[in-house]
Amino acid sequence: MAVYTDVTEPQLAEFLDRYDLGSLSSYKGIAEGVENSNFLLRTTGGTYILTLYEKRVNRGDLPFFVGLMEHLAGRGLSCPLPVHDRDGNALGELSGRPAAIFTFLDGMWTRRPSPEHCRAVGVALARMHESARDFPLTRPNGLAPPDWRPLYESCAGRADEVEPGLSAEIEAELADFEANWPGHLPKGVIHADLFPDNVFFLAGELSGLIDFYFACNDLLAYDLAITLSAWCFEQDGSYNVTKGRALIAGYASVRPLDEAEYENLPMLCRGAAMRFMLTRLYDWLNVPDDSFVTKKDPREYLKKLRFHRGVREASEYGLEKAAVTKGMA
Amino acid sequence: MAVYTDVTEPQLAEFLDRYDLGSLSSYKGIAEGVENSNFLLRTTGGTYILTLYEKRVNRGDLPFFVGLMEHLAGRGLSCPLPVHDRDGNALGELSGRPAAIFTFLDGMWTRRPSPEHCRAVGVALARMHESARDFPLTRPNGLAPPDWRPLYESCAGRADEVEPGLSAEIEAELADFEANWPGHLPKGVIHADLFPDNVFFLAGELSGLIDFYFACNDLLAYDLAITLSAWCFEQDGSYNVTKGRALIAGYASVRPLDEAEYENLPMLCRGAAMRFMLTRLYDWLNVPDDSFVTKKDPREYLKKLRFHRGVREASEYGLEKAAVTKGMA
Structure with missing residues (x-):
């Protein structure tokens, strides 16, 4: 609604x-x-x-x-x-x-993203980052890593209602982000919410991006991590490496990653998963059942978080460093 | 939604x-x-x-x-x-x-009907009745007077939860309808749900009718009664005789009522109010609060029912018999 x-x-x-x-x-x-x-x-x-x-x-x-x-x-x-x-x-x-x-x-958002869709989204995201380089206004990210702990704490220890042990798991992650978040990576204006329902396609081509109401200044590669987590998992929660490779390659074809961005992808993806898990967790616990808002299950992003935690090297997302950092995917 | x-x-x-x-x-x-x-x-x-x-x-x-x-x-x-x-x-x-x-x-439904809107709706309703005269298919009204008692009984005596004494009031009305409903009046295809959100206006003119999914064969003047009850009451529940006069006059300008239709208007209006009160009552008691359906308050139509019960003569709706039955309003 x-x-x-x-x-x-x-x-x-x-x-x-x-x-x-x-x-x-x-x-x-x-x-x-x-x-x-x-x-x-x-x-x-x-x-x-x-x-x-x-x-x-x-x-x-x-x-x-x-x-x-x-x-x-x-x-x-x-x-x-x-x-x-x-x-x-x-x-x-x-x-x-x-x-x-x-x-x-014109255009329709796709309910079933293909690798071709993912590549086009990667291209569009990088173009957005490049096009916004000289945008003069700035807006801090209201859902950046420093905001995650207060958001988690506003759930008042109720995370275990969603899954036993979840509180401890979140605590451990937050501590890791606080110690190791790569805040030095290149920054710019990011979309921060490029889910499939915000990307239109027409006759197989990407026809536009919508819904810039989470846009803000933050790490560019974090936006790639958000988009990857939104587009490249199957309904059963498994990571689709073909889609991931296509999305990252599409992005890098316009804006090659630097080495530090590439190497930090697993951490950035974990952060992206944490950010969406936490807002969903908050809504899950706090939005009344009779509200018009359709509540999304935080466990979808918990599953993604755990996948990303298991990723040892960025190459597991589908592309070797040389292919991405040179923009030659 | x-x-x-x-x-x-x-x-x-x-x-x-x-x-x-x-x-x-x-x-x-x-x-x-x-x-x-x-x-x-x-x-x-x-x-x-x-x-x-x-x-x-x-x-x-x-x-x-x-x-x-x-x-x-x-x-x-x-x-x-x-x-x-x-x-x-x-x-x-x-x-x-x-x-x-x-x-x-094209067109917009009006959130605030004026007497001019009401006149135009009366005209359009009568035109619909006339235009459907030679429509060959038929569909019985699934919410006609004989259906009201089973619908009421499916609420299992819970009407008093909405207002104390409501069950007895409904029982008395149903008995009266069963004895005195004017089933002999002229019949035809009726819209049966011509509420303001089903009528579009453009630049002050009525531009079309929508939502024919309650249409059926029933008393033509009952459709007028439904429409009158939907358009001619103010938010505070009071009847607006200027709007009522305009609506009936508009209708009669295309299709003059016969005398029996005119004289039975109060009974038909009571029936129309009963029909919408009962479906709202049913939803009020049976639709879960977390459903996407916005539940409408049955008391709005209870108030209208009581108004119509107090009407002794059809002229109280705003027009003398001679004006309506000759189509000279």
């Missing part, structure tokens, strides 16, 4: 009056997205997405998110482009919420 | 291959509708609605529903038109569900 705030026609018509988009033809709430309310908007001028930002999104972050999409679209990366009103504003207010209109992106 | 069944792109592309609609550009689940899963579908040929019929809908009824929409559209009534595949079929199968594609209808 992704309509938390409803909009009346007179409100929306008044909002639209400030844009050069023609008059309102229809709007329908979209059952996608988790954080915000999204509407498919049709005007006499075309088809758009209307987003109302809900309370979980910090208003102060909106110029970063919207500015980033505009910056990336300007660099040729396919993503929703914020539409400006006649005064030049990309952000307005509707139904008591910050609101923005975006161009509509 | 209105996506119960998800669809993968390969499944949908294969389904679309049977149509002359071009190739798939995008599809997004729509957060509207209660019974079925609806997607906004874009192809290189245009924009459509894809509906997957969920289990609550009887497959045997689908030819009636889809055929009715086609019949009404053919008579010039604006409603979604079923799209045929190359073999002439309007119904297919997708993701294990019966599925159909419909033309997209």
Whole structure:
């Protein structure tokens, strides 16, 4: 469910009056997205997405998110482009919420990623990293390693309700991250949430990236680790090395990793798995069952965390160092 | 939430291959509708609605529903038109569900009906009744007066949980309906669910009717009673006689009531209120709180039922008999 705030026609018509988009033809709430309310908007001028930002999104972050999409679209990366009103504003207010209109992106997210999809995603992620190099705004990652312990502690020792022994396992991991996290690796703007439902394909080609609402400044290779963990595991929890190789090779074909990034991949992947396990654990324990939010099982990411912990060398993800660090995959 | 069944792109592309609609550009689940899963579908040929019929809908009824929409559209009534595949079929199968594609209808449903909206809805309802006169299929009303007692009894005496004394009140009403329901009034195909979210307006004009999945053969004036009860009460439960007058006058301007229909309006309105109170009561008591279905409060319709019980003469709805039965409102 992704309509938390409803909009009346007179409100929306008044909002639209400030844009050069023609008059309102229809709007329908979209059952996608988790954080915000999204509407498919049709005007006499075309088809758009209307987003109302809900309370979980910090208003102060909106110029970063919207500015980033505009910056990336300007660099040729396919993503929703914020539409400006006649005064030049990309952000307005509707139904008591910050609101923005975006161009509509054709394409569908894939429910069953193939190695070809994974390669294309790797390419797109690296292009995003490269395109954002000169983006002037910054936003710290609110879910970076220093945030994991407080997040874990807010679950108040209840992790063992999900699986006996989980608390001790998390504690050990956190201690390791605190001692050994490779915070010196190259940084930049990362997507931080490039799951399959945020990547569109059309006729077999990647047609665009959406949902930049976790984007922030952090380690570039950590974004690769998040994406790898989201795309390259099968439903039964097993790692698909063909998909992993394709994704990393795609990434490195645009932006070769440096040696330290490559060697730290297992640690970065463990961190990525920890970050998603912890937010899922928190929701699992704290979101009421009758909420509209579909709770995701933290054990999926626990399984991935354990896989990554068993990885001794980055080459086990599918590619030798020479292939990746030279960008010759 | 209105996506119960998800669809993968390969499944949908294969389904679309049977149509002359071009190739798939995008599809997004729509957060509207209660019974079925609806997607906004874009192809290189245009924009459509894809509906997957969920289990609550009887497959045997689908030819009636889809055929009715086609019949009404053919008579010039604006409603979604079923799209045929190359073999002439309007119904297919997708993701294990019966599925159909419909033309997209511009317009928005109104969250705040005005008397002008009500008049337009009355006109459209009567046009629908007239246009369906020669529709050859029939479907009995599954929620007609004889169904109310079994529905009430399936609530197993728990009505008093909603309000003390409600069981006795319902019993008395049911006995009255069983003795005095005017089953001899003119019959035809009725919409049976013409609530504000099923009527679209565009630039102040009614642009179409949707959601014919309760349509059936029953008393035409009962449909007017359902619509009156859905459109002409304020949020505080009070009847708005200006809206009621407009709605009835709009209806009668196309299809004048006969005298018996007019005189039975209070009884028909009580019945309409009972029907919606009972289905809401059933859901209120039986649908788990963590379901995706938003439960509606049965007391809203209890309040309307009591209002209609207090109406002594049909003229209290806003129009004298002469104005309505001559169609000169």
